[in-house]
Amino acid sequence: MYRKEIFVFDKDQPIPAVIRSYEEKDFSSLIKIQQECFPPPFPSELWWNEEQLLNHVTLFPEGALCIEVNGEIAGSMTGLLVNFDPNDPDHTWEEITDNGYIRNHDHNGNTLYVVDISVRPSFRKLGLGKWLMSSMYEVVVHKGLQRLLGGGRMPGYHAHSNNLSPDQYIQAVVEGKLKDPVITFLLRCGRTPLKVVPNYLEDEESCHYGTLMEWKNPFQNEGKRRHLKNGI
Known part of the structure; x- marks a missing residue:
């Protein structure tokens, strides 16, 4: 617990x-x-x-x-x-x-x-x-x-969907040109975009897209090296 x-x-x-x-x-x-x-x-x-x-x-x-x-x-x-x-x-x-x-x-x-x-x-x-x-x-x-992984809503996307593809929208958020209530929060938490997925969930604001946001375990490679050193 x-x-x-x-x-x-x-x-x-x-x-x-x-x-x-x-x-x-x-x-x-x-x-x-x-x-x-x-x-x-x-x-x-x-x-x-x-x-x-x-x-x-x-x-x-x-x-x-x-x-x-x-x-x-x-x-x-x-x-x-x-x-x-x-x-x-x-x-x-x-x-x-x-x-x-x-x-x-x-x-x-x-x-x-x-x-x-x-x-x-x-x-x-x-x-x-x-x-x-x-x-x-x-x-x-x-x-x-x-890793930790999850799909982030893109609630700001609907306002830009006529001009930007979902990938272009996420790139603009990553570059700081746009701010998204969810994706920007996840970036501030250390998550990074992995892929935009269509039909991820029913969400008109996101035009039904979700962005897979990842946090990689920084100790994962160290764990692998330790196992190899010990012959495991």
Whole structure:
């Protein structure tokens, strides 16, 4: 189980926070976070349900994290392990996450795949999303995985789709010529674009595209060298 005590900052004011594995007692709070982050017209059936959350804490508890601020759950992040082949990267969110149920979680997978990251709107000025992301990087390192991966929405793309291809849009964001609410955030968290995938999810703002964003384990090659040195 994961637990880390930190301080987050509201301007110059430090506030105690805890990043930890979420549990069954947290389910109602986690569903409330989804409701606040994805209000109507977002379909309510796509919010987390208790069956999905139970799978998260049962199948891969290391990939089920939440953050508390002053004892109140303010955000969450969920992942699963998959075997990812960079030479065959195309997939949909529904396929790779089992529509959020993660019954396809592979204990021997090489990649931690992000299912979801959500922070309550009233807490977003505290940098909680970046803290959750860095904590999930720690899980990647701890388990000796190759990477963290996930598909990022491109909600700013619809405003430029008449003039730019999806790849051109992402390149403009990487070059700082455009700012995207999701992709720019992921870049600031250390993620890098791997590939733009069509029909990644139903999302009119992104024109149904998603950008696979990767964080490579910086200790992976060191681990390989250590195994070779030891004759493993």
